[in-house]
Amino acid sequence: MRTYLLRTTGIAAVLGLALTAWLGLVVTPPDAFQADYVRLLYIHPPLAWVAYLAFGIAALCSILYLWPRTRSLAVDRMALCCVEVGVVFALLTLVTGSIWGRPTWGAFWVWDARLTSTALMAVLFIGYLALRKVPGSPDQVAKRAAVAAVVSFVDVPIDYYSVQWWNTLHQTSTLEIGAIHGSMAWALLLGFLSFTLLFAWMVGVRYRIEATRALDAERALRDAVAARQREGGVMVEVGV
Amino acid sequence: MSDAVASATFDDELATPAPRPRIKARVVVALVVIVAAIGFLLVKGIGSSLNYYDTVDQALANRSQLGTGQLNLEGVVRPGSITPTSKGTDFFIEGTKADVWVVNTGSPPQLFQANIPVVVVGHFDSPHALVFDSNQILVKHSASYIAANPTRVRAPNGTVR
Numbered sequence: 001m002r003t004y005l006l007r008t009t010g011i012a013a014v015l016g017l018a019l020t021a022w023l024g025l026v027v028t029p030p031d032a033f034q035a036d037y038v039r040l041l042y043i044h045p046p047l048a049w050v051a052y053l054a055f056g057i058a059a060l061c062s063i064l065y066l067w068p069r070t071r072s073l074a075v076d077r078m079a080l081c082c083v084e085v086g087v088v089f090a091l092l093t094l095v096t097g098s099i100w101g102r103p104t105w106g107a108f109w110v111w112d113a114r115l116t117s118t119a120l121m122a123v124l125f126i127g128y129l130a131l132r133k134v135p136g137s138p139d140q141v142a143k144r145a146a147v148a149a150v151v152s153f154v155d156v157p158i159d160y161y162s163v164q165w166w167n168t169l170h171q172t173s174t175l176e177i178g179a180i181h182g183s184m185a186w187a188l189l190l191g192f193l194s195f196t197l198l199f200a201w202m203v204g205v206r207y208r209i210e211a212t213r214a215l216d217a218e219r220a221l222r223d224a225v226a227a228r229q230r231e232g233g234v235m236v237e238v239g240v
Numbered sequence: 241m242s243d244a245v246a247s248a249t250f251d252d253e254l255a256t257p258a259p260r261p262r263i264k265a266r267v268v269v270a271l272v273v274i275v276a277a278i279g280f281l282l283v284k285g286i287g288s289s290l291n292y293y294d295t296v297d298q299a300l301a302n303r304s305q306l307g308t309g310q311l312n313l314e315g316v317v318r319p320g321s322i323t324p325t326s327k328g329t330d331f332f333i334e335g336t337k338a339d340v341w342v343v344n345t346g347s348p349p350q351l352f353q354a355n356i357p358v359v360v361v362g363h364f365d366s367p368h369a370l371v372f373d374s375n376q377i378l379v380k381h382s383a384s385y386i387a388a389n390p391t392r393v394r395a396p397n398g399t400v401r
Binding site for chain 2: 028029030031032033034035037038041103104105106107110111112113123126127130133165166167168169171172173179180181182183184
């Protein structure tokens, strides 16, 4: 991502989040049932959405890596960056959900299908990050990780549809905007947009770091090879 | 060094397999922790039951199998039935065919009220009675969000009426 685009995305994310906070805390009314606890609505579902999005892009990049025609370390790097950011958002989803659940449900945590599959999703992608630390050539590491990402992604649709497939304490999907009062729906939509921009900015910055690191490693390798070649030349000259 | 010796040494190097990369102990520990965590989550959450609760109708239909075993039971709190007691709160939860009297020990959640779906954690008092001993009430709210006072307007001086 070009610098100005990345910077613009970051600024837009900050402005959007500030506006979401203002709408969520000041402008929108309390809910008829949940009263002020409803204000967690403007961050919790957007955080979950971003986690899904991140893991979705990571899975897509992983498939591209596994497909020989589209294999490149660039898509592997993108998958890594998305998973790293996605794990942060998945953990924040669990934390905010827990904070919301205590006063509304009456419990920080229950072992229903939605909460369990969300926790599993976070753990699976933390496992992905751990797997990447296992030594190997860049191709080996990328292939292992790509398989892990694709396998782990299976949990994402299960997580999303769990509230429809099984009896869960967690409410059904919040994405049915028609069931949300006017200004509350707008605040929620803005929350989705702002957190998505934040995600794009975080991944952009993270990708740039990773690409620079790869470039440095390549440069260091090239320098080392050149140094060895020079050494070899000197040795030939002195007749060793 | 003669060419033959140099060549042999080079060939030997080629023949020797590259040393396998050593997996760091902390990575192994991390993987073991992750696998254990996944196993725990599967057993605890998904392994036991995918449905977190039975509705009143489902529970009554399977009454003979359920007996007095531990159960999460869901139903809507019948208006006018909430009775505070010295131990907690008693109330009816409604099914389509029959209602169940819940005897709860402990404080209900803040949002507990009539006409809302709740999940009560506990067991039936006896294999045939419609009395449920509960030690936890969980409020199940919907995904509908409606303003508490939708008709309120903001006056020109900034106050809300």
